[in-house]
Amino acid sequence: MTDQTWTAVDDYLAGALLAPDPVLDTALADADAAGLPHIAVAPNQGKLLNLLARMAGARTILEIGTLGGYSTIWLARALPAGGKLVTCEYEPKHAEVAKANLARAGFGEDVAEIRVGAALDTLPTLTGPFDFVFIDADKANLANYVRASLALSRPGTTIVVDNVVRQGRVADPDSDDVNVRGAREMFALLAAEDRLDATAIQTVGGKGYDGFVLALVR
């Protein structure tokens, strides 16, 4: 099994299950043209987020880590009429690209609001509770983001945390990689925090080998 196989299967699955989507394709193309890194979720992962938010009946969604707004569009599309999404992004340039992409997707700031700044500064200024949270920013702060998300949650809130397997390195207790340490600190928090019930799943695909946490607030 190789990355090539994973990519081919991802392409097959997306071709089989996801309708052509010029709005999302343009969002990725514009992010690319603006020089943003290629670290958005894959199309089938975006659809997973969309399905999970709809299954949760989310009317309020919080995202930490916007980039060009690709996952943001998938999540905003899960909202019912009158729903609201807030997404936190550190880089003003990323936020600008995301704002344009969201507008093209039909989401103004009244529905999808971008808070620019370090998420640990902007999160305390938000008013919860959020029904669904997607954490996808810097990995060193994963535990802090889970704590901040809990403070903005209610019993029943769904929390998804991306990129927590780090190509398998998360299992290495001696790793000095700041992202691995961030993920391990978050897992220790999940294990100790009575208000959270969580699992984690390894994934392979066009984005390589990684995984995500799925947690429910008690």
Ligand SMILES: C[S@@+](CC[C@H](N)C(=O)[O-])C[C@H]1O[C@@H](n2cnc3c(N)ncnc32)[C@H](O)[C@@H]1O
């Ligand atoms: C993996 S990308 C997000 C991808 C996006 N969720 C998607 O799938 O389309 C991570 C983003 O988090 C942002 N970020 C990094 N550190 C941050 C911080 N301290 N506060 C807020 N955003 C941050 C980065 O600038 C980057 O745009």
